[in-house]
Amino acid sequence: MTKRPKISEHQNNGEGLQGRTLADWLSQTGRQEVNQDFEKAENYAIQIQELGVRLNDPTTTSLAYNLKSDILFARGSYIEAEEHARRALELQQVEHDEKLLVRTYTQIANNCLRQNNFEECLSYYDQVLKIHRKFSNDTGLALVYSNLCLVYKELRKFDESLQNAEKARRIYKKLKHLSGEARVLANRGTIFFDLGMIVKSLRAHLESLRIREKIGDTEGMTQSLGCIGICLNEQGKLSEAIEYIEKALDLSKNLQNNYYTAHFLNDLAGIFEKQQNYEQGLKFSFESLKYARAGGIIDIEIYSLSRIAETYKKMGSLEAAVYHAKKAAKLANHSAGMDWTPKINITLGHIYFEMGRLDLAEKLANEVLHSQVITIRKSEQAACYELLVEVNKARNNWPDAFQFQEKITKLNEEIYASQMDDRLLELKERLELDKAIRDAELTKLKNVKLVKKNQTINRQRKELAHSSEEYRKLAAALTDSNSMKELLLDIITHDLKNPAAAINGLAQIALLDQPGNEVLAAIQHGSTNLLQVLASTTVLTQSILGEEIPKEITVLNEVLVQLKNEMSSELAKQGMQIKLALEPNLVVDANPLIAEVFRNYLSNAMKYASSGKVVQVVGERDGDEVLVKVKDFGTTIPASDRETIFARRVQLSVRVHDGRGLGLAIVKRIADAHHATVWVEPNVPRGNSFCFRMSAAPA
Structure with missing residues (x-):
């Protein structure tokens, strides 16, 4: 059994993570293990739950249910997976953390989709869409549209399915998200396949494969290769189909992905059985069963057992067929795979009939027909009646046989009418789709010259606009630089430094004679502070003029602790607190002026985000760099203002305090002098994170 690491071990290896941050790390790591090692993933879920109990934190506990839901979904236990997701939802609705709610809503929607509960599935996806739109999360929107494409495909609403695929494609194209474009192409391929448009399906999957090969998406390549093999199988090109599916199988084994491996082995079994090579088909089915059990993938395990039973039946090995059909039925009855139960019991009934065990065959058919647990399809009802016809004919009970045959005829008429309606709808959508494609291609051919000409004109316009913008920026930068230079030079040349030094020296001498004199000490x-300000002003002037500023080894941990202590009095007045979460040894090569960056960040947080009551300072090593974030919980700065906030004289309208707007402009100057980067990003759930990134000092 896999050893379960203790939480303390994760804290050591997870660089001092604590509380909910540790829970997030455990959750992310556990999700990476899903489809690879279920036991490891389950161990992570247990640890998260233990942590939630220890912290008495419902949100942390909810992460354990989320991870368990992922595991159960991957295993094919969709009902249990949905139950765990709903438990997570109950806990998360207390804090209403929309980031977590997106994950949970998506889990419930995916499980509803697998259980054919399409109405509820669409309802939860609608909730996810609202959250992504609220935060302008284009990547999240594209993923939901991609999933909705599959939902509408299952509903046989191919027009809506293709519309959602197109929405996803446009967003991914705008974001230059090649992996997303490949996913949409694969989805379109499955739609075309269901419409019977095998050639178009094959083209879509081949294009998806080309993109995935280009970006090195091995898992995506595995899916595309398998889909191409299925298309070729549908075209009767069995040798080529086997070749592609075997390539997919090799990749899935290299990825140690039990789900894909078991799935592709079943595909190969089906192809060989189509060629009546039952021995080879059985070999692949048993191998699929092995991988399904290793991965705990219940639905594929049921499918493999059912296929093995069918194959043994075709080979005349009825005892073996009964044995495997019973195992499949038992597994289906004790899991979330109860949709399989009617099909398996009908198969088992036919096997018993061929063995001459008519009572058992009749019993199974009646159990399926009168089940109170699950609603059976009309095709399954017809199959049960067909079995009962054969049983009664074997008993020479012709009246009952005739009665069941009449029921079959009526059901077949209903099924045929429904199939014709579906087929007519599919043909209509196929014709409309073909017409749209032809019209688009014709329009493209007609406008190709015009498009090229417009492209040339647009390119020239962009070049001209770019040049104009560059000149405008240069002029603005020059004006800004000159204004700042004049401001600083005025301060320095005002003859402050020498008088301040004299005052400081005289005060020190006087204190030697009167050490307890508070006036002299003040x-x-x-005067010492004034000299420090003048020194900082001189350094800032040097940086603006492009001169190299003096630097020394600086431990940011000490700088931030000192600033916190300096501000303790003001913090107490405002009822606020600063929480430091710093990795040790955040060392940089910097001028003491660097402290002004963090002083400004903290002062702004105290001034503009006092309603949040807490300011968090997070510092960490990020590769060869040091990253510090000052997080407040005040009013979130709009995205449109984040780019300009570090410009001189910019003060956002959402702030009600007076100020010249020079603070963050000076921060930017200091950062530039140190080849550092500063920016602001939204904090979650509200507020802002003012960030600083700089190269760490060599060890």
Whole structure:
């Protein structure tokens, strides 16, 4: 059994993670193990649940249910997976963390889709769409549209399915998200396949494969190769189909993905059985069963057992067929795979009939027909009646046989009418789709010259606009630079430095004679601060003029602790607190002026985000760089203002305090002098994160 690491071990290896941050890390790591090693993933879920109990934190506990839901979904236990997702939802609705709600809503929707509960599936996807639209999350929107494409495909609403695929494609194209484009192409391929448009399906999957090969998406390549093999099988090109599916099988084994491996082995079994090579088909079915059990993938395990039973029946090995059909039925009855139960019991009934065990065959047919647990399809009802016809004919009970035959005739008429309606709808949608494609191709041919000409004109316009913008930026930068230079030079040339130094020296001498004099101490302290300001101003002037500024080894941990202590009095007045979460040894090569960056960040947080009551300072090593974020919980700065907030004299309208708007402009100057980067991003659930990134000092 896989050893379950203790939480303390994760804290050591997870770089001091604690509380919910540790839970997030465990959740992400556990999700990576799903489809690879279920036991490891389950161990992570257990640890998250233990952590939630220890912290008495419902949201942390909900992460354990989310991870368990992922595991159960991958195993094919869709009912249990949905139950765990709903437990997570109950806990998450307390804090209403929309980031977590997106994950949980999506889990419930996916499980509803697998259980053919399409109405509820669409309802939850609608909730996910609202959240992504609220936060302008284009990537999230594209993923939901891609999933909706599959939902409408299952509903046989191919027009809506293709519309959602197109929405997803446009977003992915705008984002230059090749992996997403490949996913949409694969979805379109499955739609075309269901419409019977095998050639178009094959083209879509081949194009998807080309993109996935280009970006090195091995898992995506595995899916595309398998789909291409299925298309070729449908075209009767069995040798080529086997070749592609075997390539997919090799990749899935390299990925150690039990789900794909078991799936492709069943595909190969089906192809060989189509050629009446039952021995080879059985070999692949048993191998699929092995991988399904290893991965705990219940629905594929049931399918493999059912296929093995069918194959043995065709070979005349009825005892073996009964044995495997019973195992499949038992597994289906004790899992979320109860949709399989009617089909398996009908298969088992036919096997018993061929063995001459008519009572058992009749019993199974009646159990399926009168089941109170699951609603059976009309085709399954007809199959049961066909079995009962054969049983009664074997008993020479012709009246009952005739009665069941009449029921079959009536059901077949209903099935045929429904199939004709579906077929007519499919043909209509196929004709409309073909017409749209032809019209688009014709329009493209007619406008190709015009498009090229417009492209040339647009390119020239963009080049001209770019040049104009560059000149405008240069002029603005020059004006800004000159204004700042004049401001700083005025301060320095005002002859402050020498008088301040004299005052400081005299105060120090006087304090030697009168060490307890508070007035002299205040004069000495104030003049020292003034000299520090003048020194910082000089350094800032040097940086603006492009001169190299003096630097020394600086431990940011000490700088931030000192700033916190300096601000303790003001923090107490405002009822606020600063929480430091710093990795050790955040060392950089910097001028002491670097402290002004964080002083400004913290002052802004205290001034503009006092309603949040807490300011978090997070510092960490990120490769060869140091990253510090000052997080407040005030009013979130709009996305349109984040690009300009570090420009001189910019003060956002959402702030009600007075100020020249120079603070963040100076922060930007100091950062540039250190070849550092500063920016602002939204904090979750509200507020802002003011960020600083700089190269770490060599060890």
